[in-house]
Amino acid sequence: MRKKDEIIQAIKEKDRRDKVYIHPVLSPEKAAKYISAFSNSNGGDIILGIYDDGINLHIKKSKFPIRLEEAKKLLDININCIVDKVDYRGELIPYISVEKSKELVKFRGIPYLVNENGAVVEMKVSKVFLSYSHADKDLAELVEKSLDKQNDISVSRDINVNNYRDDLDRFMKTIKQHDFIISIVTRKYLMSLNCMYEITESMKDSNFSEKLLFIVVDKEDAQYYKGNNIYDMEAGIYDADKRLDYIIYWNEKNRKMDEKLKSADLPYEYITEYTLDKRKLVSIITSTSEFMNILKDKIGSTFNQIQKDDFKILKDVIKKK
Template sequence: MKKFEIFLSYNWCDSDIADNIKNFFEKNTDINIHQDKIDIKKWSSIREYMQSIPEMDYTILLISDAYLKSSNCMYEVLEVMRDRKYKEKIFPVVIDKKIYDPIVRTKYVKYWQDEFNKLDENLSEINYQNIGNLGSNLKHIQNIAANIAEFLDLITSINNPEISDVCVAIENKLREKNFIAVKRENNDDIFKRIGISLEKEDIEITDWEMDKFILDCFKIINKLMFELCESLEAKCNINVNKMEKDSETYIYQFYKNGKLIKSIKIFLSRFLENMSIGISDNVDFISGNNSWNGMYTVKNVNNKLFLKSELFMNDVEKNMSSEDVVKDIYEKYIKFYLK
């Protein structure tokens, strides 16, 4: 049976997290986890080993500040990106959540741009015939500077699981693709041997799962709203105040020529039995009262969860994703005021 080869890319500052991930997957006989400090023998070529990364089935990336400033770690990223389908073959683990801020992402681009300029300036003082392999180092740093923005844009556009959940999330993803079998403890072996299934034929989605779905969508929607507001500021000559009032309430205020033209609030609430996402242009900072102009609730379609609009009759039948909701918010509550 084929084993799935997964490369673990990390900075040694994050060795504890890397070791925990490796220890978790050692229990699964369908998976081989590759770590540089284990796989690379003494006095073996580090670069030759890194060049084997595209041959792996998947790569786990532990992304931290130290990782993004490491030449070796970014070499591994560039090797991953050589595969045209690399976006489908990575499992990002975001340790430093600051990278979701576009201003922070630009700092990493500038960091590698500055590293290139420093090395280039020093090389300019050396005769060409004496440069040796330093020219390759310069080209490598230039490649990092040229690609890190694209890499970070991809990572921050993904709904990445928390570090505590990442191992189970990876295993579940591989099971969804039928790459690995469902593993059971030894005391379940008798059921497998004689063909008894312990699974329910009709699996009902629980209230907890629906509320968790709404919470996850709420986070994604506001992350996308922050990105949308950044782009609107750049392209539409407006300013936007983006405020996280608390973990359940986000405020967006839109200004044109310095004048407030629109405020909206996106918040979590409980509608009937399950959680919902509300939209309001009644931005009351003092009382915190929430009146709905729009509402999105969970919709179960054949045991698959979607969002749906509750207050606009022509939208009730639509199965919506988080992206659809952000587009809906823009069309219904923002677009008109930008004219």
């Protein structure tokens, strides 16, 4: 929060950095938008009773009450700010000083920020879907924790395909609503029915190649697993023999399911229960090789390499969108 002396000095110097001068009226809606923007940026001050013509500041009397409580009700969370007055050349100048927030502050569901030109603009929040095997949840938690520090990145994970058993198109629509997909590629990831279904269905998106970010896990990354969670996680996607092993694995899974369904000789109404898993398998078989070739050709970084700089390489790509 700025001290009174700092507010007075800002007026004297016509300082517009993280400040806005308002005359004649500050509506609750306008106040809420500025508070959201300053909260999501570096903090700032709303100074009333001063007209800013873009060159000079003109001191005016502020005759209207500050309806701060009404403005706060338009925000999604409580914010830290103060209302006070300074005596400037015999005039009492009211102001609202807003502190930078650790959480994203939205006005009517929309977050705002102050851009490099000092203008209040709607914040673009990039939606990221984190795709991983639950065997690798320790890594996923580290990625999510780091990305969650960024106000302009929203991370979702654990979208359960089984919740969409009767509507796979709705499932894919949910995934497509994300701007990026981060895949944590391990051996169990490439052998997980749900993980591979997520990713191979996502490949049908024409922008998939641009949306895909991935981390290739190797043996060095075992240090990031907790205790008993450590396993032989290395995917080996740069080894042609291992890539072939995954293709054989999924073909064999499909063959065994066909055999079991045939042997079970179930009535039609019971077979439908297995339709989703069968559809997943067919999708995976036709796309697994292509997916692994994408990974092989792009040459991703290991978890250890990316984690060392707090996943900066991922954040930079996401923020450029």
